[in-house]
Amino acid sequence: MTITKATLDAFIDDHLNEQDSIRVEKAVRESPELHTLLKSIVASRDIGDHSIGAIWRREHLSCPTREELSSYKEEALDTQRIDYIKFHLEIVGCNACQANLLDLNSAKGPKANPAAREKHRQFLENSKLLLPKKQ
């Protein structure tokens, strides 16, 4: 794996898969040059430099919609689009789309146990108190 400036950019955004992330972290720990480069990227972000990758990732610019992911699951899209979404999920490793797909596939949902359901209910009730007051 070649570690480029763009790779480090993706690493900072936590957009690499687990294996690549471990590889990059190990390389950065072992290489003063890479560590310096990583610091310079963080510093350049701090002063407001723009990175195509960071913006693309943050705005989810090429992510399929939730509806498209649902159709992907049902294989109800044209083959090219299915192939692209598979690439986006598996090769690019988009965490947001993988989470969406898991959610679509989940029959039980995230609140399967009673404790979690109760915690959810309490949160819903308490958070309503923070809503802006009706005019």
Next chain:
Amino acid sequence: MASTEEQLLVKKIQDGDEQAWSTLILRFEGRLTNYALRKIKDHSSCQDLVQETFLGFLSNIGNFDPSRYIQSYLFGILGNKINDLLRSRDKSKIIDHAVDSSGNQLDAGHADSAMGASTWYRGDEKKKLENDALIKCLNLLIEHLLQKKDYLKLKSIELLFVKGVSNLEAANILGIDNRTVASHRHYANNFIIEHLKKLHLSPDVFPQFSQQDQD
């Protein structure tokens, strides 16, 4: 731009509508929890982070631009919170993590990426305009490639820009020639630069364009 229905949902929450708030939580809670579970295996911690994410959103609801995608914003806040938690557990940090992920710090409608007190936090109108312009150009590029069904070029550009691999690695992943990948990168850069010029912005303000061809 967010759908009309989603924009209406935000406006209702801004007006204090409890039902709209419940709808938003029910709609996004599952995907956010699954996102957190990919990084943090403890379900209870994930649930806490997701709830903090919603609170972060709610505390900034007055400034939230309804045209912005809620999902991107929520994933942005959650990503910061996950990173804060993971790095607080890791004693040997390799990056100085200077950003507090509190939703209260997010400015008018921008959940930032994983770390770095970057552009959005500068409060600099000019930087925001530049970012918005770049988002517009990238959207145009993606739409253009999708319309042409040029998925190979889109995959190539996504690997280079988003995953950050080298030309050679992208070529190997896609099973194409290294020079073809280089031409895709060149195409994307030119497309973006041309459209930035149309928006009366100099590509010089984006340092990446002078560095893209280095690898």
